[in-house]
Amino acid sequence: MEKALQFLREHKDVALATSEDNIPKLRIFQIMKQEGNVLYFATSEKKAVWHELRKNPNVELIAYEGNVSVRCSGMANFNVEDETKRWIYDHNDVLSRLYNSYDQMVYFCLPVAEMDYYDLAPTPPVFKHFDLMTGEVSNGFVGERYCHRNNPSKHSSYPLKT
Numbered sequence: 001m002e003k004a005l006q007f008l009r010e011h012k013d014v015a016l017a018t019s020e021d022n023i024p025k026l027r028i029f030q031i032m033k034q035e036g037n038v039l040y041f042a043t044s045e046k047k048a049v050w051h052e053l054r055k056n057p058n059v060e061l062i063a064y065e066g067n068v069s070v071r072c073s074g075m076a077n078f079n080v081e082d083e084t085k086r087w088i089y090d091h092n093d094v095l096s097r098l099y100n101s102y103d104q105m106v107y108f109c110l111p112v113a114e115m116d117y118y119d120l121a122p123t124p125p126v127f128k129h130f131d132l133m134t135g136e137v138s139n140g141f142v143g144e145r146y147c148h149r150n151n152p153s154k155h156s157s158y159p160l161k162t
Contacts, residue, residue, distance in 0.1 A: 001130045001137070004070045004117035009034055011063040011070075016041075018052040018059055025052060029061070032088040037112040037132055039072070040080065042088055042095060045106045054078075059110060067120040074113035078106075116140065 008014075008031060016029040027049060033040035039061075043050050053059070057076040062069055089095050089102030099105055113133050118140075119126040127140035 001115070001117075001128075001132075004115055004128070004130065005034070005037065007068060007070045007117070008039065008063055008072075011065055014061040014063045016049075016059060016061045018049060019056055020048075020052045025049070030092075032092060033084065037115075039110045039112065040084060040088060040107065041109070042085075042092075042105045042107050044099075044104075050106055053108060061110070067118075069116075069118045071116040071118075072110065072112045072114070074110050076108045076110055078108050080107040080109055 012031040014029055014031060015026055018025045025048070029041055029043075031039050032042050053076045057078075058073070059076055060071065060073040062071045064070075085105075085107050086102050088107065089099075089105070095102075095105065113131075115130045115132065117126065117128045117130070129138045129140050131137075
């Protein structure tokens with residue numbers, strides 16, 4: 001799990017998915033701060049993404065580079081400490097160019113509930129699923145060549161999501 005969290009620290013640009021009326025919405029966001037498995041973000045209350053999050057706080061994001069990706073899901077939380085908001089604003093050059101003050105923005109965090117780590121470079125490829133709510137770690141299905149030899153129907157202990 002630490003490898004996946006470190007990947008997020010090094011790859012702050014992510015695709016963040018929300019939904020509106022059961023229609024997926026995807027946009028690029030930047031992780032502004034990371035404390036363990038909690039990711040922090042900033043936006044404007046004038047943007048559609050803020051209204052989508054308020055209606056449905058379930059989100060998923062993915063960071064990707066080369067053969068490695070990390071996918072996270074959870075529920076956005078809107079209770080961000082004022083000190084954290086100030087830190088985010090003060091440590092991001094773009095925000096001060098777009099907004100006059102840290103309090104002109106809105107903030108949310110994502111306590112990661114589930115996380116998938118994929119690395120397709122090694123043989124066999126790596127797919128680890130982390131359920132941070134239960135502490136369970138499992139291997140995911142990465143292809144028919146790498147299913148369990150003794151039980152070909154048992155591709156994974158992790159039920160695949162569609």
